[in-house]
Amino acid sequence: MISDLEGVLPTRATRRTLAASRERQRHRHSGASRARVVGTYAVLILVAVPFFFPLYFLVTGAFKPGRTLLETPPTWWPHPWTLANFHSLAGYPDVDLPRYALNTLYISGFAVVAGLASSSLVAYGFARIPFRGRGVLFAVLLATMILPAWATLIPQYMLYKALGWLGTFRPLTWPFLLGDPFTIFLLRQFMLGIPRELSEAAKIDGANEFRIYWNIILPMLRPALVVAGLFLFINSYNDFFGPLIYLTDSGHFTLSLAVFQFVQLRGAPDIGAIVAFTLLVVAPLIIIFFFAQRTLLSGIRFSGLKG
């Protein structure tokens, strides 16, 4: 009875099993293709080892006794597992981990919220309002994406200096209020795909552009906002150059800047704390990746091909 139903309504699952069994049949018939599968796995595993090894060594290394980290032969597995490296890291008087984490979270969080709000407005203008000169302005937007940061850096720095912003978070956060070119671009591409009829109907009902943006486009934009928000977070978390030139006192340091400073001031005896610190800097993005892998990879696809 159930199989009858499945025959009428091939669900995605049954279609997949059907395809899989067809595949299996094909494989069973030829020994050559089985050899090919084995060969494929062999190459995959061989290539995977160097890609996997550094992160494996980092994650396990943080829990090995510190003195074994620069020893030959290397210790391959923590024995015993220990938190000593993290304790020793927290014991440095010039290291304030919660502070760095909060600073980083504040900057990245600001980038996400402000970047999405401003960029979605601008993207709406580019995607849904047919005004004269739009094409030219969009070309300008693309050009600014190609422009190296150095082209504008010195005067920007002088400007922030004149405003008294050096040493504060503002040079790293406030610019996001003015839209982020890549985010604008991504959201515009997505908005172009939303059927025009939806907004036309609302327009006839007397809705103005902002209401259409707010009530119709924004709710449909949710998946794109998630992708763009992830990109904003990752890029701002990853940013090193901005914090390096704009943040002056260690109370404002981000994680990346703090670990850089830490490594510069230490040596081989501190390797345990260095490895623990590195893991703490790397872990948040790795964890985000495991939760948002699908969204992120589809986002890279979208930005790479449609863009």
Place this chain on the structure above:
Amino acid sequence: MAWDYADRDSRSERKGTRERLPGTQSVAAGRRRKAGSRRDLRNGLLFLSPWLVGLVVLQAYPFLATTFYAFTNFDGLNPPKFVGLANFVNLFTADPQFWPSVKVTVWWVVFSVPLSIVVGILLALLLHQKVRGIGIFRTIFYLPAMVPFVGGSILFLWLFNPSGGPINAILSAVGIDGPGWFIDPVWARPTLLILSIWQVGSTMIIFLAGLQDIPGELYDAASIDGAGRLRRLRHVTLPLLTPAIFFNLVLGAIGAFSYFTQALVASAAPSSLGGASAPGGPLNSTLFYSLNLYTQIFTNFQVGYGAAMSLLLTVVVLALALALVRTARRWVYYHD
């Protein structure tokens, strides 16, 4: 690519208005249309206003100011004085750091960009195999790309530390006497190259997406015509990947010219940690253009001089981007 879509999009819209306009409409309708387009203009600029402000304040004005500073002796404090081409003459003829940093950067662009495209394509081809559990491998290959640049650089300092790091331990176990990596002027850049290949994930994903978009019928047709695996790769896969190659080439080249973070982190670290104890070291072998520029501005306070270097870099990058877009017509193949 996107700019094509943009062009096509606005062109068709404009044509649309033109078709509707002539003669058949009443004067009142025409007036209404004019009012409509004026309202569109006002609304459009209103929605764009955050970005327009940013464009003027954070892009256009600073770019013009950089261009101006490039011809002055600005030191960041005293009012800039016009010095003509002195900065550029200095750069080309007197500065002992300039040409070495240009060489290091050109080396980097020439090696890192093609290498990451080739490795990206090879990994994508590998991940395109239809075997069970391929998702796990995709995760493994992509994961390093999520590692923040500073974290990745410190991790590599440790792994490649010639005194006690695991890489040289592994090499010596198979009878190879490993080099000094970041400490050795010959090996410092190749080690950075290894680091950048380790983080090739995003490039790889874009190629993988390109592969998945190639219709299967094309391969079937090629097979019927008697094309073997290599010929299908050469005549079907690669031509259809050219848009992705172009995208990665342009973005990769632009990024490579501004390569900075990993070079600074790896070279500035103390030698007991496997670094060179000198930004740009050892022996200027990792003195990338951006690193040199950063030192001129923020250590030596040569702001006018730095502006000249910035302007030079900008002109080179824009010229290269333009040249690549120009050649694209000849070798980038759009399937639809």
